[in-house]
Amino acid sequence: MSTVREADGTAASLRAAMVSELHEMGVLQSEAVAKAVATVPRHLFATEESLESAYAANKALVIKRDADGRALSSLSATHIQAVMLEQAEIEPGMRVLEVGSGGYNAALLVELVGDTGTVVTADIDAEIVERARGCLDAAGYDRVQVVLADAGSGVPEHAPFDRIMVTAAAWDIPPAWRDQISERGRIVVPLRMRGITRSVAFDRDGTGLVSASYRLCGFVPMQGNGAYAERVLPLGEGATLQLDDQRQTVDAEALAAAVHGPRLEVWSGAAFDLPDELELFLVSSTPQMVMLHGSKHLVDQGVLGLSVTRGVPALVAGGSFAYRTKRPNEETGGFESGVVAHGPEAQMVAARYVELLRRWASEHRRRGAARIRYVPLAEGAAEPAVGVVAKRFGGVEITWS
Structure with a gap:
């Protein structure tokens, strides 16, 4: 447990305000996680940031970038760390492996496992390992075992683990993680699936795994053996397709031409709601669903709809594609879902997409309807x-x- 005292009351006051905000957001569900967040001095793991930034509930802090400015390591927002800790349902005395070291989350884990538990945190980057070790020691958490390792292979010398907490976006679940969890083991992992990421709490299910819960999240990608680069295909200037399957073939030239061709809009008459759940439903409905990204410039020109600026599931068929949109409609509860389609088979691909939107709204429009x-x-x-x-x-x- 931490024995660090605050230099003044500012950090403690900001931390208490952050905990109150997380309660108001409905993130903190258990007394144990709430107490851990209220105890650990987060600012000691974000020494380059102001106290206000360190204790902003929804702010991720980048620790290291590559030569092109992309984030290699970050201190995740307390909001998502608390969500994943609630998913993990950690009990005193457990052995926990953290994949990806920032230090702060490992300190939270120590508070949860207590004096009889064990926390191992592993990272592939020696600089990040050194930083995590220093921050943990400064905050009074010298019990954490900080390991330099490619955690895609797990940490067999410290296994088995009752929990494996993954704090980087993983495209797959390495066999080592399944092999190194105990019979009561649970893996909480930000899993990439056709361009989206969900934090999934997986329990043992025979030789496989089954979800206990899943939540929306976003993380920097894994490095080392677990690294995976999704294919990005340009569709002219300002638009790209992101493909999960390296074997998938699309007619990029025809699709690029379709972007600037006629635009068909079809409205479903179904409510638009819970976009994160809808997104998971769409990407799991057909392997022809990919992610479409478009620039604000193309949106301003009226070429593409606003949903493309953050990435949107797009159904591709030959030289045609369709993606979801929305419009205000009080008759459907505030917003109505619809489809924008381009290409010679726009009507066909739009009809297929609309059918998915209607099925979602009539059969699955609620939280937690998926089993993974x-x-x-x-x-x-x-x-x-x-x-x-x-x-x-x-x-x-x-x-x-």
């Missing part, structure tokens, strides 16, 4: 299909109730 299973398979054997996202070491099966 990870099925281990021989390397490279998984095939993408309806409800199946293929990975290197298995398949992610998503079903809806």
